[in-house]
Amino acid sequence: MTTIAYKDGVLVANSRSYAGSKMPLGRKSKIHRLADGSLFGCSSSKVGQPEKFRRLVEEFGVEHTFEKEVLAQAIVIKPNGDVFYFNDEDAFSGPIETDCLAIGSGEEYAIGAMLHGATAQEAIVIAAECDVWTGGELETLILNDN
Numbered sequence: 001m002t003t004i005a006y007k008d009g010v011l012v013a014n015s016r017s018y019a020g021s022k023m024p025l026g027r028k029s030k031i032h033r034l035a036d037g038s039l040f041g042c043s044s045s046k047v048g049q050p051e052k053f054r055r056l057v058e059e060f061g062v063e064h065t066f067e068k069e070v071l072a073q074a075i076v077i078k079p080n081g082d083v084f085y086f087n088d089e090d091a092f093s094g095p096i097e098t099d100c101l102a103i104g105s106g107e108e109y110a111i112g113a114m115l116h117g118a119t120a121q122e123a124i125v126i127a128a129e130c131d132v133w134t135g136g137e138l139e140t141l142i143l144n145d146n
Contacts, residue, residue: 002030003127003134004041005120006075006083007099009143012120012135014128016136031141034058037079043104044072062092069079073103077143106131112136 014120017028031041032054040057042050047061049072056066062076062084062103065125072084076094083101084094104111106127113123 001045001105001133002043003102003104003124003131004030004043004075005076005100005102005110005113005114005123005127006039006041007101007120009081010078010120011077011141011143012124013139014124014134014136015139016134018133029139031139033141034076037144038073039077039119041103041141042072042074046070046071047101048141050074052141054065062086062094065083065091073107075101075103079144087122100145 002014008095011031013030015027016106017025020067030050031039034040040054042053044050053070053072053074055117057076062132071088076084083098084092085096085101088091100111102123109127109130110123113126118126121140124138
């Protein structure tokens with residue numbers, strides 16, 4: 001899986017790629033800037049699901065109810081700072097008022113780190129030390145940094 005963390009307008013993810021529960025395959029981008037300027041991050045143990053879900057969110061937005069459950073966790077941060085959360089359902093929750101948010105296999109480590117003062121980048125480093133599914137180089141996107 002992966003760990004993706006958001007705090008203070010910064011979205012960060014690890015880049016290690018897996019094929020389901022198999023050994024690492026290489027490097028993969030897990031966070032993206034959508035056409036409207038929103039930040040999107042997605043984690044799933046189902047191969048190909050994050051890419052498919054990104055296309056759906058890009059086309060229909062966070063207000064859309066999807067026809068069937070999507071097996072993924074996702075975060076969308078709108079350009080105005082509104083945060084939306086998705087977890088294995090058919091719709092996003094939000095906007096959510098929060099200082100920080102994390103998803104993925106190392107989310108508990110990342111949230112704990114951020115609640116104790118870590119940046120989103122530092123939180124992913126800490127998650128990678130504790131979670132076997134988190135690793136590789138960090139990727140960072142900054143809200144409104146087009």
